[in-house]
Amino acid sequence: MVEKTTAEYFFELSEVRTSFGEKEILRGVNLRIPTGKTTVILGGSGAGKSVLLKHLNGLIRPGSGKIFAAGEEIQSMPEPALLGVRKRIGILFQDGALFDSLTVGENVAFPLLEQGWKDRSEIDAAVATALEKVGLPGEERKMPSKLSGGMRKRASLARAMIFHPECLLCDEPTAGLDPILSETISHLIRSLVTERKATAVVVTHDLGAMKIMADHVIFLRDGKVRFSGDLEALAAAKDDGIQKFLNATGGRG
Ligand SMILES: Nc1ncnc2c1ncn2[C@@H]1O[C@H](COP(=O)(O)OP(=O)(O)OP(=O)(O)O)[C@@H](O)[C@H]1O
Numbered sequence: 338m339v340e341k342t343t344a345e346y347f348f349e350l351s352e353v354r355t356s357f358g359e360k361e362i363l364r365g366v367n368l369r370i371p372t373g374k375t376t377v378i379l380g381g382s383g384a385g386k387s388v389l390l391k392h393l394n395g396l397i398r399p400g401s402g403k404i405f406a407a408g409e410e411i412q413s414m415p416e417p418a419l420l421g422v423r424k425r426i427g428i429l430f431q432d433g434a435l436f437d438s439l440t441v442g443e444n445v446a447f448p449l450l451e452q453g454w455k456d457r458s459e460i461d462a463a464v465a466t467a468l469e470k471v472g473l474p475g476e477e478r479k480m481p482s483k484l485s486g487g488m489r490k491r492a493s494l495a496r497a498m499i500f501h502p503e504c505l506l507c508d509e510p511t512a513g514l515d516p517i518l519s520e521t522i523s524h525l526i527r528s529l530v531t532e533r534k535a536t537a538v539v540v541t542h543d544l545g546a547m548k549i550m551a552d553h554v555i556f557l558r559d560g561k562v563r564f565s566g567d568l569e570a571l572a573a574a575k576d577d578g579i580q581k582f583l584n585a586t587g588g589r590g
């Protein structure tokens with residue numbers, strides 16, 4: 338059982354169980370996410386990867402079990418206190434989740450406003466820098482509906498990173514992108530994360546992206562962690578389901 342989180346691990350989950358109605362999605366998840374490294378979460382569609390990711394910043398609460406995030410026990414932390422934890426964690430949602438009625442600049446500025454930033458020129462400067470970093474310089478005034486899929490991912494990434502979080506959660510950052518853009522985004526996340534020695538958790542199906550980003554890999558199946566280790570150990574894993582997964586998508590890796 339996890340008693341407390343150490344600086345060595347940014348997240349620690351112990352016996353986490355979560356159901357929606359009758360359906361148990363997480364069935365006793367135990368895992369540790371190392372601080373300052375990038376952990377990739379793999380698993381088939383519907384395995385519960387997005388659900389798991391949302392437990393890490395308290396957007397979904399477990400039915401039972403313990404979750405430590407950034408040194409705090411969060412599974413039953415009241416919402417106002419959780420906001421303090423969320424200030425340390427940026428998130429890129431699977432669908433990008435840009436607000437369609439706001440401009441790109443307003444979307445990217447959103448976390449800063451949530452965190453109480455008031456000075457317009459400071460906000461504008463931070464937005465301009467964030468957009469530049471993701472290769473979208475000067476796109477503040479565009480509406481999200483005018484962006485391509487790749488541009489939406491980049492804008493979402495700028496929004497997730499704008500406050501320089503200690504930790505970045507990314508759900509399928511390369512899904513739906515062509516192979517070249519997928520590689521570009523993977524390198525971008527890798528460099529943004531390593532530059533700041535941040536912790537990252539990336540959910541992906543994309544084995545090429547995994548190879549670029551992962552220091553550590555977790556494989557989820559049937560609501561449990563079936564593997565946790567580095568890329569070398571993953572390649573040598575004896576689990577049939579894991580090897581099937583790696584070989585089925587290996588052509589793209
Ligand atoms: N808010 C919710 N209410 C009810 N069921 C949900 C909810 N969110 C997820 N689920 C269910 O939980 C299961 C796991 O969903 P999840 O989105 O985590 O899968 P995933 O591993 O991310 O899949 P994909 O690779 O397709 O994104 C699915 O059966 C889904 O229908």
Ligand SMILES: [Mg+2]
Binds near residue numbers: 508
């Ligand atoms: Mg998902």
